[in-house]
Amino acid sequence: MHPPIHTIYVEDSVRSAPVTRRVLERKSGGAKVEFVADGREVVRRFEMGRGAQGRGKRSLLLSDLRAEPIKPCPGTPRSLCCRYEILNFATGCPLECAYCILQDYFSNPLLIVQANSDAFLAAAGETLRARPDRFFRLGTGEFTDSLALDPLTDYARLLIEFVRDFPNAVLELKTKTASIEGILGIDHGRRVVCAWSANSERVIAEEEFGVASLEERLGAAGRCEAAGYRLAFHFDPIFHYDGWRDDYRRAVERIFEKIRPESIAWISLGCFRYRPGLERVIRERFPLSSHTYGEFIRGSDGKMRYPQPLRIEMCRQMMQWIRAAGGSDVPAYLCMENAQVWQGAMGRAPRDSAELGRWLDAACQD
Amino acid sequence: MTLQVHAIPAVSVGLDAIDWDDGAYLLRYGRPTGAPELDASLERVGMLNPPLLIRGKTGAVIVYGFARLEAWRRLGRKSVQARVVSEGAASDEDLLSAAIDDNEATGGRRLNVIEQAMALEKLADWAGPDKTIQAYLPRLGHKPSRAVFEKILGYRALPQGLQVALADGRLGEGMAPTLRLLEPDDQELLLICMETLRMSAGTRRDFAREAAEICRRDRVSLADLLAEAEFDPAAAPLAGETPHVRAALLAWMHKRRYPILHQIESDYAAAHAELELCDALTLRHPKDFEGDEFHLEGRVKNVEDLRKVVGLLADRLEKRRPLLERIFETRWRE
Numbered sequence: 001m002h003p004p005i006h007t008i009y010v011e012d013s014v015r016s017a018p019v020t021r022r023v024l025e026r027k028s029g030g031a032k033v034e035f036v037a038d039g040r041e042v043v044r045r046f047e048m049g050r051g052a053q054g055r056g057k058r059s060l061l062l063s064d065l066r067a068e069p070i071k072p073c074p075g076t077p078r079s080l081c082c083r084y085e086i087l088n089f090a091t092g093c094p095l096e097c098a099y100c101i102l103q104d105y106f107s108n109p110l111l112i113v114q115a116n117s118d119a120f121l122a123a124a125g126e127t128l129r130a131r132p133d134r135f136f137r138l139g140t141g142e143f144t145d146s147l148a149l150d151p152l153t154d155y156a157r158l159l160i161e162f163v164r165d166f167p168n169a170v171l172e173l174k175t176k177t178a179s180i181e182g183i184l185g186i187d188h189g190r191r192v193v194c195a196w197s198a199n200s201e202r203v204i205a206e207e208e209f210g211v212a213s214l215e216e217r218l219g220a221a222g223r224c225e226a227a228g229y230r231l232a233f234h235f236d237p238i239f240h241y242d243g244w245r246d247d248y249r250r251a252v253e254r255i256f257e258k259i260r261p262e263s264i265a266w267i268s269l270g271c272f273r274y275r276p277g278l279e280r281v282i283r284e285r286f287p288l289s290s291h292t293y294g295e296f297i298r299g300s301d302g303k304m305r306y307p308q309p310l311r312i313e314m315c316r317q318m319m320q321w322i323r324a325a326g327g328s329d330v331p332a333y334l335c336m337e338n339a340q341v342w343q344g345a346m347g348r349a350p351r352d353s354a355e356l357g358r359w360l361d362a363a364c365q366d
Numbered sequence: 367m368t369l370q371v372h373a374i375p376a377v378s379v380g381l382d383a384i385d386w387d388d389g390a391y392l393l394r395y396g397r398p399t400g401a402p403e404l405d406a407s408l409e410r411v412g413m414l415n416p417p418l419l420i421r422g423k424t425g426a427v428i429v430y431g432f433a434r435l436e437a438w439r440r441l442g443r444k445s446v447q448a449r450v451v452s453e454g455a456a457s458d459e460d461l462l463s464a465a466i467d468d469n470e471a472t473g474g475r476r477l478n479v480i481e482q483a484m485a486l487e488k489l490a491d492w493a494g495p496d497k498t499i500q501a502y503l504p505r506l507g508h509k510p511s512r513a514v515f516e517k518i519l520g521y522r523a524l525p526q527g528l529q530v531a532l533a534d535g536r537l538g539e540g541m542a543p544t545l546r547l548l549e550p551d552d553q554e555l556l557l558i559c560m561e562t563l564r565m566s567a568g569t570r571r572d573f574a575r576e577a578a579e580i581c582r583r584d585r586v587s588l589a590d591l592l593a594e595a596e597f598d599p600a601a602a603p604l605a606g607e608t609p610h611v612r613a614a615l616l617a618w619m620h621k622r623r624y625p626i627l628h629q630i631e632s633d634y635a636a637a638h639a640e641l642e643l644c645d646a647l648t649l650r651h652p653k654d655f656e657g658d659e660f661h662l663e664g665r666v667k668n669v670e671d672l673r674k675v676v677g678l679l680a681d682r683l684e685k686r687r688p689l690l691e692r693i694f695e696t697r698w699r700e
Contacts (some may be wrong), residue, residue: 290582353588
């Protein structure tokens with residue numbers, strides 16, 4: 001499915017880049033194209049203002065702006081971080097999830113893709129080559145959805161072909177779509193993890209818009225499994241609401257009904273948390289969303305979180321369902337949680353973020 | 367074009383030549399029309415600051431000085447010394463700008479927040495939103511930001527009763543976003559409730575937020591919520607009972623808003639009581655139960671007290687260890 005892009009801005013310097021050519025060939029007929037000398041001028045047009053969020057999500061800038069190609073996940077203070085590294089090929093997301101933290105995290109909602117893919121990947125390659133002693137767990141799903149723009153850009157194929165050549169890296173593509181056509185039939189060298197954000201059917205229906213249903217995601221995951229990819233699932237954010245137990249148990253069971261446990265590299269869990277500024281955005285943009293009216297306290301990192309005893313219970317239950325469904329041997333971890341929640345929910349806690357990182361590094365290598 | 371008001375000489379204008387119904391430049395909301403102090407002042411010293419009028423098709427339209435002119439008329443005067451702008455000699459924006467100056471500076475009377483919203487609405491039409499934000503928000507004492515602009519304009523969408531309450535200061539501006547979470551009928555009901563129970567500004571803010579969030583979360587009306595709390599907002603408590611009724615309603619609302627935290631807190635308190643520490647000892651849980659730092663607080667006056675406290679702790683560690691472990695692993699079960 002093509003993302004609903006209304007306007008495509010192209011920086012003059014990437015006019016003839018292969019990514020640009022593909023996007024312009026594949027764009028929907030109604031999409032307007034504007035060539036600009038300097039993409040920063042377009043970025044300024046979308047500086048935050050009411051209404052900019054929606055417009056920005058429908059506007060794509062094919063840019064030559066030099067972003068840092070690989071940067072560590074920002075993590076959160078006083079929490080254990082999995083030490084994932086962001087392969088920063090794009091920022092912004094065309095999907096509309098009411099709870100999305102990017103609405104508050106970025107000051108600009110414009111979708112930006114590094115259209116000069118050769119230069120971008122060369123710079124990323126330099127970083128990987130400079131540290132042959134280090135293992136890089138790369139991902140593209142932190143500042144964007146890894147595959148939402150793929151029907152237009154075909155970027156995932158470039159990234160897979162790039163990472164395949166590096167023995168010290170794996171790439172996780174994380175998505176809420178079923179846009180996998182571009183990545184099937186590619187030699188991925190087992191260096192790629194295809195991951196899906198998973199949630200209860202109710203949350204997907206009520207809070208996520210323009211996304212694939214859980215069944216569609218699992219259908220796509222099954223096809224990737226058949227194509228030899230490792231898979232991953234991220235239950236993040238998990239919401240607490242009346243009936244959450246039945247809904248999330250069912251979602252966990254569906255995964256294991258469709259996917260063999262040994263195909264799953266990892267499952268992550270994270271309860272809904274947000275920077276306080278997100279509350280206003282959600283209430284304005286998604287007035288029917290009721291999750292910001294749950295019980296939250298301000299955590300030690302300044303983010304709003306469910307009370308710790310509730311988070312422990314939610315994650316503990318999720319782990320029980322995962323084990324009961326056949327996932328006892330699937331590596332599972334908590335995203336941006338403290339040691340107490342780890343201990344209470346998982347019965348153990350990594351000593352530090354480095355230990356968690358090493359454990360996950362090992363989980364995705366043959 | 368900028369209007370040089372002080373360059374316009376004051377001339378005598380008959381009050382019957384004024385179009386009293388034309389409020390194009392009127393910036394007044396929620397203030398009493400008859401002010402005895404103003405009447406007395408004008409009687410004593412006369413009209414020191416001439417009003418500004420503009421000639422219109424049906425008479426002279428008041429640009430600023432509404433209150434003074436009304437008082438002048440109440441005093442039975444037939445004419446007034448006023449500055450009069452010729453028709454077409456100034457833009458609507460210039461005239462409203464002069465009216466803002468008169469209120470904010472010359473008149474020494476700050477526009478209340480609804481009056482500011484009225485001014486911004488008119489300026490946005492006449493000068494465009496961007497210029498209004500950049501040029502006029504700072505003159506009204508705000509940052510030149512679109513978010514502030516839209517926030518203030520949003521006050522005009524509130525029910526009239528709440529606009530009046532905002533204008534006269536009975537409601538703080540900070541409460542407006544919370545009020546918008548409620549249906550219009552509930553907004554008015556909330557105000558009645560807060561006034562009946564004579565809540566302070568801080569209490570109003572917390573109460574409104576919790577009530578509105580429950581209504582949104584549980585999809586109930588405020589009327590239903592108050593009925594559930596067995597509180598009738600229309601019935602004022604008996605004399606002397608207001609503080610008690612208010613405290614009970616606030617506690618009920620807080621418990622209803624945060625049932626899980628309340629339950630965790632209650633369970634903790636019960637376990638702590640079961641531990642039977644002496645009055646001098648308290649084991650405090652981490653703030654909001656976040657993290658793992660408990661605080662053991664003790665009050666001792668001498669070595670003998672200290673010995674007793676340490677002995678008590680040793681006893682509890684030996685004989686009530688499972689209970690202590692339960693306390694340190696505060697859990698929540700549905």
